[in-house]
Amino acid sequence: MKHPVDRTAAVRAAFESFGGKLEVLYYTFGPDDFIVIGEVPDQVHAAAVGIAVASTGRYRDLRTLPLPTAAEVVQALQAAGIESRQGEAKVR
Numbered sequence: 001m002k003h004p005v006d007r008t009a010a011v012r013a014a015f016e017s018f019g020g021k022l023e024v025l026y027y028t029f030g031p032d033d034f035i036v037i038g039e040v041p042d043q044v045h046a047a048a049v050g051i052a053v054a055s056t057g058r059y060r061d062l063r064t065l066p067l068p069t070a071a072e073v074v075q076a077l078q079a080a081g082i083e084s085r086q087g088e089a090k091v092r
Contacts, residue, residue, distance in 0.1 A: 004079040007058055010035060018045040020043075033059055 020040035027034050030075040038044045043066070050064045068076070077083075 007056075010058070011053055011057065014049050015040065017052070018048050020045060020049060032063070 007026045008022075011025055015022040015038045018040055020038055021037065023037040025034055025036045037050070046064050046066070050062055053059055054062045054085055
């Protein structure tokens with residue numbers, strides 16, 4: 001690499017352009033080049049951020065993974081008709 005640069009600002013700009021916020025960007029050694037933790041309004045905007053960042057050609061193997069909160073998981077369990085008690089799940 002002739003001219004290495006920190007590309008965090010470009011990723012932050014992508015998040016912000018879709019109404020989101022970049023929390024942190026870490027570079028990794030392994031199958032992924034980097035890990036980003038950020039927040040966007042919904043899954044469509046998450047996909048848009050991923051597409052925008054990937055389209056720069058600066059990052060490869062880009063994956064988007066939702067990170068639901070514990071409260072969101074409980075809501076999902078309730079919506080699925082599953083009761084959760086102390087680590088157990090039971091279908092109603």
